[in-house]
Amino acid sequence: MSLLAGGAAKADNVPDSDWPQHGRTAAELRYSPLTQINTSNVKRLGLAWYQDFDTFRGQEGTPLVIDGVMYLTTNWSKVEAVRAATGEVLWRYDPQVPGDVAVRGCCDTVNRGAAYWNGKVFVGTFDGRLIALDAKTGKLVWSVNTIPQDANLGKIRSYTIDGAPRIAKGTVIIGNGGAEFGVRGFVSGFDAETGSLKWRFYTVPAPGNRPDGAVSDEPLSKLAYHTWSPTGAWTHSGGGGTVWDSIVYDPETDLVFLGVGNGSPWNYQVRSNGIGNNLFLGSIVAIRPETGEYVWHFQETPNDQWDFTASQPMMLLDLVINGKKRHLLAQAPKNGFFYLLDARTGEFVSAIPYTNVNWASGVDPKTGRPKIVPEAMWSLTGQTWMGIPGSLGGHNWAPMAYSPKTGYVYIPAQELPEPFKAEKNFRLHSMGVNLGIDMAGLPDDPHVVEAVGSSLKGWLEAWDPATGKVAFTVPHETPWNGGVLATAGDLVFQGLATGAFEAYDARTGSKLYHFDAHSGIVAPPISYEVNGHQYVAVEVGWGGAFPLMGGALARHRNTTINHSRLLVFALDGHVTLPVETHNTQVPFRTTQPFDAERVNKGYDLYQHYCLACHGDNAVAGGVLPDLRYSGALEDPTAFYNIVGRGALGNYGMVSFSSSLKESEIEDIRNFLIKRSQGSHADNLPTLDQKKTSR
Ligand SMILES: O=C(O)c1cc(C(=O)O)c2c(n1)C(=O)C(=O)c1cc(C(=O)O)[nH]c1-2
Ligand SMILES: [Ca+2]
Numbered sequence: 001m002s003l004l005a006g007g008a009a010k011a012d013n014v015p016d017s018d019w020p021q022h023g024r025t026a027a028e029l030r031y032s033p034l035t036q037i038n039t040s041n042v043k044r045l046g047l048a049w050y051q052d053f054d055t056f057r058g059q060e061g062t063p064l065v066i067d068g069v070m071y072l073t074t075n076w077s078k079v080e081a082v083r084a085a086t087g088e089v090l091w092r093y094d095p096q097v098p099g100d101v102a103v104r105g106c107c108d109t110v111n112r113g114a115a116y117w118n119g120k121v122f123v124g125t126f127d128g129r130l131i132a133l134d135a136k137t138g139k140l141v142w143s144v145n146t147i148p149q150d151a152n153l154g155k156i157r158s159y160t161i162d163g164a165p166r167i168a169k170g171t172v173i174i175g176n177g178g179a180e181f182g183v184r185g186f187v188s189g190f191d192a193e194t195g196s197l198k199w200r201f202y203t204v205p206a207p208g209n210r211p212d213g214a215v216s217d218e219p220l221s222k223l224a225y226h227t228w229s230p231t232g233a234w235t236h237s238g239g240g241g242t243v244w245d246s247i248v249y250d251p252e253t254d255l256v257f258l259g260v261g262n263g264s265p266w267n268y269q270v271r272s273n274g275i276g277n278n279l280f281l282g283s284i285v286a287i288r289p290e291t292g293e294y295v296w297h298f299q300e301t302p303n304d305q306w307d308f309t310a311s312q313p314m315m316l317l318d319l320v321i322n323g324k325k326r327h328l329l330a331q332a333p334k335n336g337f338f339y340l341l342d343a344r345t346g347e348f349v350s351a352i353p354y355t356n357v358n359w360a361s362g363v364d365p366k367t368g369r370p371k372i373v374p375e376a377m378w379s380l381t382g383q384t385w386m387g388i389p390g391s392l393g394g395h396n397w398a399p400m401a402y403s404p405k406t407g408y409v410y411i412p413a414q415e416l417p418e419p420f421k422a423e424k425n426f427r428l429h430s431m432g433v434n435l436g437i438d439m440a441g442l443p444d445d446p447h448v449v450e451a452v453g454s455s456l457k458g459w460l461e462a463w464d465p466a467t468g469k470v471a472f473t474v475p476h477e478t479p480w481n482g483g484v485l486a487t488a489g490d491l492v493f494q495g496l497a498t499g500a501f502e503a504y505d506a507r508t509g510s511k512l513y514h515f516d517a518h519s520g521i522v523a524p525p526i527s528y529e530v531n532g533h534q535y536v537a538v539e540v541g542w543g544g545a546f547p548l549m550g551g552a553l554a555r556h557r558n559t560t561i562n563h564s565r566l567l568v569f570a571l572d573g574h575v576t577l578p579v580e581t582h583n584t585q586v587p588f589r590t591t592q593p594f595d596a597e598r599v600n601k602g603y604d605l606y607q608h609y610c611l612a613c614h615g616d617n618a619v620a621g622g623v624l625p626d627l628r629y630s631g632a633l634e635d636p637t638a639f640y641n642i643v644g645r646g647a648l649g650n651y652g653m654v655s656f657s658s659s660l661k662e663s664e665i666e667d668i669r670n671f672l673i674k675r676s677q678g679s680h681a682d683n684l685p686t687l688d689q690k691k692t693s694r
Helices: 007-011 099-104 217-227 268-272 446-455 545-549 551-555 596-609 636-643 662-677
Strands: 045-052 064-066 069-074 078-083 089-093 115-117 120-124 129-134 140-145 166-168 171-174 186-191 197-202 247-250 255-259 283-287 294-299 314-321 324-331 337-342 348-353 360-363 370-372 385-387 401-403 408-415 418-420 457-464 469-476 484-487 491-495 500-505 511-516 526-530 533-540 565-571
Touching (some): 166 247, 408 491, 484 526, 596 662
Antiparallel strands (some): 069 078, 078 089, 115 120, 166 171, 283 294, 324 337, 337 348, 360 370
């Protein structure tokens, strides 16, 4: 047993060999105390075993390892248990998520992992269930629908779950996603043994300040309701505030911290008539694990209109600040500031930019409230605002790690500036994204794509939280890289968007190991030990928000093909991956005629309804099919059967007939034919269709 820095770890008693919780210990430091693999021998690292997954979509899971057994989750919320030393499969569980729910999510049907407690494995499914499986057999113990049918959840209810549940004192805690579409965020606590609901905490008020009969009624009424305009579009859309990823339980303070997301729609003028802080959007909220009772909150981003979620991973750190020992909650949210809060009270300690930030000139040193520059309030000014960070954040969900040996937090940081401009005559749609933002994308001009693509950055940042300074950075070729693992071998591991899996010296950042994993990596590695051997494991599979929406930018300097796999490394491992053939979707170019008059209308409709999955301006980012090469472009009926009648619903491509007229679908086909016949990015590899089950 090791007692880690990070107060909560002291109560954990986690064996050094295991990775039993999402961030290994309750403090979520993502630090392994194992030292067998270290700076002097990491060059001997090699593949011990690997497993091919059955879907070739984004893989974001953190595997758990308990007593030599690994529990992992993959896309479509599938779960399996394998022997961690050999990869022998013990059981598999497919929750049979209906394909047609894929359209409810912004960022692919990913899953970030399971929770383990008392012989059970808990997983949230993309269609909103929370399931408990017997860890030995993989048999279903209980299953609940976490989305209450009768609750006041807005009119759109585009709920999904892709985050990992957390366990606190026998309570399983889970939130949901959907704020890009239209939901009202909430978090629920279920009894781990029975699945019965213990409490529910809504993160934003109900219209008219109506009580829900939930534990959040009082704080919402007293603290939150008056921070919203009573007549904004939130009263229809649900307001947002989803807790779609980070939830941390701190045994030392007996508090659960919720990372609350962005507003729905994004446009603050539309959402709340440009009025109020809109609590608890962009906030960390502390509640009691057994009752859900409110204890404190801290709002990082008031007036949200940038998708600046506080949903990014949090960790607990014990640091000496100004000569005083403090028990702190640390977070590097999308908005670009690294926050330290007193974990017990929520008192603001510091917020220092860990990346370039132009939306705020700093924060009030007493309250931590950002000093938002007037031009950044794009939904009020009516002008375009080039925001840094953009909506993908200076850091997104890919977890950071902390080494108590170096004292650094290792942040998978990035810079993706984004133009924000209000959509004219915005109205809420029942399907597709509801942002209230102009969806015009990049022109099909190679010079523009090159210029913008080159301006996007990704790097690993060693951040000293005690001083608020960058110790060193490791520059990467592109943004949207994987989560981070730190080890007592003084190593930091990270998978990259470009398909590399690397290890760096935790003190200097110098690269000590490189492995060609063939496909982009976004998931975080873990480390564990079985029979005296230390292993490092990581899920491979390019995916998430940027590859789905990013279009040509997501393929800029990154043309890997998605071979989704689990890779497990050990010293002197000598297994090799199959030879990468670069076989890919053939850029089939239709010779069908198109009507130039329909193309512009088709472009606008595409950008609104199709971009979120198939990529800006009909260039796929390497996960879902590139529609320029779709055989269905050959024939209006074939195309309509898919888009209007839902022929591919089981694969996630549902019918859009409730939102798009037949003639509009034909406009989109005309636009795609034009794109098929001439776009500079033709030659980019895309989906390997042969391998995709769904
Ligand atoms: O507002 C939401 O409800 C919500 C949900 C999710 C999600 O569930 O994955 C993401 C986001 N927002 C988001 O803003 C974001 O950048 C994001 C990236 C990813 C991903 O898996 O790559 N999910 C999400
Ligand atoms: Ca969001």
